[in-house]
Amino acid sequence: xxxxxxxxxxxxxxxxxxxxxxxxxxxxxxxxxxxxxxxxxxxxxxxxxxxxxxxxxxxxxxxxxxxxxxxxxxxxxxxxxxxxxxxxxxxxxxxxxxxxxxxxxxxxxxxxxxxxxxxxxxxxxxxxxxxxxxxxxxxxxxxxxxxxxxxxxxxxxxxxxxxxxxxxxxxxxxxxxxxxxxxxxxxxxxxxxxxxxxxxxxxxxxxxxxxxxxxxxxxxxxxxxxxxxxxxxxxxxxxxxxxxxxxxxxxxxxxxxxxxxxxxxxxxxxxxxxxxxxxxxxxxxxxxxxxxxxxxxxxxxxxxxxxxxxxxxxxxxxxxxxxxxxxxxxxxxxxxxxxxxxxxxxxxxxxxxxxxxxxxxxxxxxxxxxxxxxxxxxxxxxxxxxxxxxxxxxxxxxxxxxxxxxxxxxxxxxxxxxxxxxxxxxxxxxxxxxxxxxxxxxxxxxxxxxxxxxxxxxxxxxxxxxxx
Amino acid sequence: xxxxxxxxxxxxxxxxxxxxxxxxxxxxxxxxxxxxxxxxxxxxxxxxxxxxxxxxxxxxxxxxxxxxxxxxxxxxxxxxxxxxxxxxxxxxxxxxxxxxxxxxxxxxxxxxxxxxxxxxxxxxxxxxxxxxxxxxxxxxxxxxxxxxxxxxxxxxxxxxxxxxxxxxxxxxxxxxxxxxxxxxxxxxxxxxxxxxxxxxxxxxxxxxxxxxxxxx
Numbered sequence: 001x002x003x004x005x006x007x008x009x010x011x012x013x014x015x016x017x018x019x020x021x022x023x024x025x026x027x028x029x030x031x032x033x034x035x036x037x038x039x040x041x042x043x044x045x046x047x048x049x050x051x052x053x054x055x056x057x058x059x060x061x062x063x064x065x066x067x068x069x070x071x072x073x074x075x076x077x078x079x080x081x082x083x084x085x086x087x088x089x090x091x092x093x094x095x096x097x098x099x100x101x102x103x104x105x106x107x108x109x110x111x112x113x114x115x116x117x118x119x120x121x122x123x124x125x126x127x128x129x130x131x132x133x134x135x136x137x138x139x140x141x142x143x144x145x146x147x148x149x150x151x152x153x154x155x156x157x158x159x160x161x162x163x164x165x166x167x168x169x170x171x172x173x174x175x176x177x178x179x180x181x182x183x184x185x186x187x188x189x190x191x192x193x194x195x196x197x198x199x200x201x202x203x204x205x206x207x208x209x210x211x212x213x214x215x216x217x218x219x220x221x222x223x224x225x226x227x228x229x230x231x232x233x234x235x236x237x238x239x240x241x242x243x244x245x246x247x248x249x250x251x252x253x254x255x256x257x258x259x260x261x262x263x264x265x266x267x268x269x270x271x272x273x274x275x276x277x278x279x280x281x282x283x284x285x286x287x288x289x290x291x292x293x294x295x296x297x298x299x300x301x302x303x304x305x306x307x308x309x310x311x312x313x314x315x316x317x318x319x320x321x322x323x324x325x326x327x328x329x330x331x332x333x334x335x336x337x338x339x340x341x342x343x344x345x346x347x348x349x350x351x352x353x354x355x356x357x358x359x360x361x362x363x364x365x366x367x368x369x370x371x372x373x374x375x376x377x378x379x380x381x382x383x384x385x386x387x388x389x390x391x392x393x394x395x396x397x398x399x400x401x402x403x404x405x406x407x408x409x410x411x412x413x414x415x416x417x418x419x420x421x422x423x424x425x426x427x428x429x430x431x432x433x434x435x436x437x438x439x440x441x442x443x444x445x446x447x448x449x450x451x452x453x454x455x456x457x458x459x460x461x462x463x464x465x466x467x468x
Numbered sequence: 469x470x471x472x473x474x475x476x477x478x479x480x481x482x483x484x485x486x487x488x489x490x491x492x493x494x495x496x497x498x499x500x501x502x503x504x505x506x507x508x509x510x511x512x513x514x515x516x517x518x519x520x521x522x523x524x525x526x527x528x529x530x531x532x533x534x535x536x537x538x539x540x541x542x543x544x545x546x547x548x549x550x551x552x553x554x555x556x557x558x559x560x561x562x563x564x565x566x567x568x569x570x571x572x573x574x575x576x577x578x579x580x581x582x583x584x585x586x587x588x589x590x591x592x593x594x595x596x597x598x599x600x601x602x603x604x605x606x607x608x609x610x611x612x613x614x615x616x617x618x619x620x621x622x623x624x625x626x627x628x629x630x631x632x633x634x635x636x637x638x639x640x641x642x643x644x645x646x647x648x649x650x651x652x653x654x655x656x657x658x659x660x661x662x663x664x665x666x667x668x669x670x671x672x673x674x675x676x677x678x679x680x681x682x683x684x
Contacts, residue, residue, distance in 0.1 A: 352610075
């Protein structure tokens, strides 16, 4: 046994190490999966945020440029109107003054807006707008001199200027604005196309990562289930083994108890029947000799000595036999045996033992008789040895399907949850072998009460009669 | 004087031989048969009709106490003396309940057997002095331990008189004749005695008398 132990220990260590290893692998797997999922989440959120920002920016830029073009066009129309009004008005210096100022304001604002727009654009995209600016500048420089003309010149020139230069300039700029607008639209479309491309890319990436995460999760789950299954299997096997061992141990202890009891009974019977009876016969013979003998006092004295010795011997043998197993148990039944025991204990210890029986049959199964007798014996022993009880009451009651035994004392009880021993383990073993229940109810303030409930099956009665 | 016819029942031949040698030296006793188990004893008792059966307790097939029960029921005229290794109350009580009239210990059989046979043949009870002593001692000890009053003190002197006669094995009628009263009065007294002493049957009454030393 001791030689085997180191080997078993090593095996256990190896096993525990491998268990530790697979546990670490599982832990790492689940950790990685969780981290992967967290990364997917963060990445998606971040990308979506970027999309939103980029989209807004594109739309804002587009609208800004559109707005600028709109302003250029408006400026163009308004300035045309102002020039026409200026030419048509004959001689009202105030009105002329107002128109001139208005024209100047429109000129400045339009130029400023366009320039600001150009400034906001990246260099690569400035070209159409710069073209527009140059044309616009030409326009301003064509129209500007009209306001410097006198009334006469104005009249002569006015219509031709209006019809010629201004209109052609006008048309040209409008054409450019249209072109620029087309460019702007293209740009918007381009940006949107790019955005959706990036979005598609993101979707592909998400799909891939999700697939990886899902499949690795699947593998992990499968291996976990397998691992747990294996653990469960081995656990079940261990449990089975321990149950088996327990059963074997129980069987063994039952056989041990049975063997002891059988042996005791055999020796007790042998002592009682063979040795005891032979001594009785011896005594009778001695008596016969004594009666037949003459008045030889030496001879008579010798016979008397033999008689005394034989009598002592008979007593000795009887007591030994009774200690091993009381013949009452077999000759008279359980109750007389218990009563005898009660009297013997009373005599020996001074403790008053009261026996109460309620319709206990004379032919109980052998095993039951022995079990109850031995339990009462052990309990009475405890009462006098440990509890220092003054009074004990032993009650045996037979009911249709079971046998109830209780042993109550008025000694100094104990705490059953803490104190083991006192032969309780042995008692419990005997009781559970017959499928019964043993209850210990004890309290340091009010003594101990031991209760045994043994089932009485017809099968056990049969087997009892067979073995008896 | 008529010789008493005796049946010996013991499963040990050495014991039977010893007993036979002992009894055959008495002129007024005659051993008419021997048996080695309970059933055989019952059969021989029926066929031989002995006056007294000397019966061992521990016998195969049917034990002595069961055999006694049957014999006493079948042939009330036959008296049974039990021979036992045990002086304990359990055995004495069982033997008395079964209907035995005498109870002897094997180690004192040689000394007491003749007197026992003579006593039971006259319808009296007989116990080995050692048995009486042990029963009495137990009784006194239990009384002391319980601190109880001796219930014997509760009996009137007439009841004590009747108790002794009954314990000796006399029937109500015999007691009535002896005391010159009616058998019904005896029965009433008997009931009172059993009640006062908390006894339930004739066997317990006899056992009580032995313990108290009223009879031996």
